[in-house]
Every structure is written in structure tokens, then in C-alpha cells.
Amino acid sequence: MTKGWRIFTSSLRLLALVATLTATIIMVTSHDSAEVLNLTFKAKYSNESAFKYFVIAEAVASGYSLIALFVSSKSLLWRLVVILDVIITILLTSSVSAALAIAHVGKKGNSHAGWLPICGQVPKFCNQVTGSLIAAFIAAIVYLVLILYSLRTVLSPLITV
């Protein structure tokens, strides 16, 4: 790997680290409460399985991004990094999609199933979830670029970088 490419992939990993860390922190600290018919209704991420899965996935990706920054591309461990990049991309995609599906019901509701939207009552919570999803989406895109970079030898066997 040339120095230019090393700086490029390291920058991407750093960006992924920041994005996943941001997504985790925003989602964990998201909360809001509303009073409906004299009952206080509290919204937080831990009330929904998909958001809990999201937090775990983003935290794992965050930790991995930090560790991968320090693995030399010349070491044998690097091959493990290539496989783990694929696994982490799938984990990120999966967690963003699940959380997005639930966030969509939270915002729009589903009249057929009788699920009412909740974002009108807890707008602060919904805004934080949206911010967290955007950060996680950026991280997923960054990992996709890293995979395509790993596949470059398959794509152009003549290029040796």
C-alpha cells in the first residue's frame, strides 16, 4: 500500500469512528417526555428493541474502527481486518435499516395497524433519533467504500497499490 492510500484509508476509518461514536452518543442520550391525559409518557431508545440493537451495533463498529486504525497493512492481522470490514458493514447496514423502519412508524404511524405517530408528542426525541441515523448512515457509506477498496485487487489485478 502506498503512503497516499494509507492516509486515505486511515482518514476513512477515522471518519467512521467519529460517525459511529456520534450515532451511539446521540441515540443513548435521546429522551423526551410528554403528558397525555395526565399520564407522563417517556420516550427513550431502550423502549424499542431495534434502537437497542442500533446502539449495540454502533458501539461495536466504533470500537472496531478504533482498533483497525492501529493494525498495520503489512501484518497478517490485516487479512482479518478485510473480513471484519465486510461484517461491520453488514452490521451497520442492518442496524440503520431496522432503526429507520421503526423511526418511520414513529413519525408517520401506520393507520392500517392502528399505530399512531409519536413524534408530535416527543419531537426532541425524534430529532435526536434522526441525527443519530444520519451519522450511522455516513459510517455505513464509509465502510462500503473501504470494502470496495479491499476488492480493488479483484477488480484491477494489474494495479498494485
Add this chain to the structure above:
Amino acid sequence: MTKGWRIFTSSLRLLALVATLTATIIMVTSHDSAEVLNLTFKAKYSNESAFKYFVIAEAVASGYSLIALFVSSKSLLWRLVVILDVIITILLTSSVSAALAIAHVGKKGNSHAGWLPICGQVPKFCNQVTGSLIAAFIAAIVYLVLILYSLRTVLSPLITV
């Protein structure tokens, strides 16, 4: 690519084709109705955005799996197949995760948000969605194996298959 490997990857692509086609058909044909308080309540996939996205994603993956079966590994198009395998894996993972998140709310509900489970009323619909999700999950795993196979040159540069 040796003959053995070609048969192996072709079998995987055929399995992915069958799985995604099954997932699409089961989800599209899923429907059930229940009578609640003299109102007929109809459950079908098109009532929920995540299920519509699921059907589109599975149909696209199904069409792609069919086309990829006929692309020779010696042609230049093969490089495109390698990139598209990654894109399709991400598409499948994303659609399964989104649909699973909604199916989970359908089965368990979310008392905090006031979303009641609907599977008690429309068990036939829920069973079909479950079947469709299992088929789609198998397809996603198959594509993950295909990606790892494409990455073999990165993982073991000395092996030429």
C-alpha cells in the same frame, strides 16, 4: 476459476435466486383479514413501507441472481458482478432488517409507544411474513459467502483458483 469452484458459486447463486424468489412471492401473496368491532381489518404487505421496500429489494436481488448465473467468470463483466454482489448483499441485509423490525412490532407491539401487536388478529399474515423473512435471510447469508469468496485473492494472494 477451477471447475469445482465454478459449480460451487453457481450453486450458491441458484440457491440465492430460489430464496429471493420465494421471499418475494410469499410476501406479495401474504394477506389476512380480521373483524374488530364490526370493522373488517385487512393485513397485506403494501400497508407498510418497510414491507414494500422488502418486496422491491428481494425482486431486484432475484433478477440479479438470475442474470449473474450466466456471466462468464472470464469476461470483463465479471468485475461488475463482484461489485454488484456487495451492493446486493447490502440491499438484502437492509431489507430483511427493516422488515424484521416491523414484524417484531407486529408480533410483540410496543406498549411505550401505544402500538398494539396485530399477529393475534391476523396470524396467517404473520406466518407468511415470517416465512418470507427466513427465505430472505438465507439469501443474505448466501451472498455474504459469495463476497468472502470474491475476497479470497485479498485473503490468500498465493492461492490462484
